[in-house]
Amino acid sequence: MTAARALFGARGYADVGTEEIVRAAGVTRGALYHQFRDKADLFAAVAEEIEAEIAGLVTAGAADAGADPLQVLRIGAQLFLEACAEPEVERIILLDAPAVMGVEAWRELAGRYGPGLVQLALESAMDAGAITRQPVSPLAHVLVGALEESALYIARSEDRAVAREQCAAIFDQLLAGLSPH
Numbered sequence: 001m002t003a004a005r006a007l008f009g010a011r012g013y014a015d016v017g018t019e020e021i022v023r024a025a026g027v028t029r030g031a032l033y034h035q036f037r038d039k040a041d042l043f044a045a046v047a048e049e050i051e052a053e054i055a056g057l058v059t060a061g062a063a064d065a066g067a068d069p070l071q072v073l074r075i076g077a078q079l080f081l082e083a084c085a086e087p088e089v090e091r092i093i094l095l096d097a098p099a100v101m102g103v104e105a106w107r108e109l110a111g112r113y114g115p116g117l118v119q120l121a122l123e124s125a126m127d128a129g130a131i132t133r134q135p136v137s138p139l140a141h142v143l144v145g146a147l148e149e150s151a152l153y154i155a156r157s158e159d160r161a162v163a164r165e166q167c168a169a170i171f172d173q174l175l176a177g178l179s180p181h
Contacts, residue, residue: 005046009088013043013096040100047097047109054083054093055113062121069125070175076121077147077171080114081164084151094155114144131178139178146174 003025007016018039022032036042062076083089098106119140125131150167157163 001042001046001049004042005049005088005092008043008046008096009091012091013039013100018042043092043096043100044105044109047092047101047106050089050093051109051113054080054089055117057083058117062117069121069128069130070179073118073121073125073143073175074168074172076117078168080147081151081154081168085154085160085164090151090155094152110144110148114147115140118143125178129180131175132180143171143174146171 004021007021007024018032022029058076058079061079062072084094119136122136122140126133154160154163154167
């Protein structure tokens with residue numbers, strides 16, 4: 001998986017063959033097919049690993065945010081957007097995964113990580129009175145959707161740093177709009 005991840009991240013799924021992956025990994029083709037059905041299955045495993053890493057990064061960073069539940073959401077969003085700006089993550093998760101895995105499978109993969117974390121943070125914010133109480137699950141999906149679209153927008157922007165700053169500011173405004181104050 002490490003070899004495949006590096007190759008997929010550098011050149012993209014379509015430009016990497018299984019023979020190159022097994023050579024880079026120092027394994028046989030049989031060993032590859034013993035673990036994975038095909039190259040697409042290997043790619044899905046790599047994408048899963050990256051999504052789990054992003055979730056871990058966001059969770060750890062948000063835990064460092066302290067007790068302010070809105071700050072937890074802001075920092076989590078910033079960390080997510082920063083992670084998605086990494087060339088390997090951008091290529092694998094944002095650009096190739098929807099095409100290789102199919103949009104539904106890609107959304108399902110992202111759904112196993114993002115909405116649950118956001119939902120916990122939203123519940124905490126609602127309990128603290130920082131956000132007006134409302135149905136948590138749809139709100140989490142709306143916010144995750146906004147973050148995913150922001151990451152795609154940033155990936156396609158000519159000036160990614162400016163685009164990331166703009167998207168982070170817009171997300172902050174969305175959060176502020178949820179406040180009862």
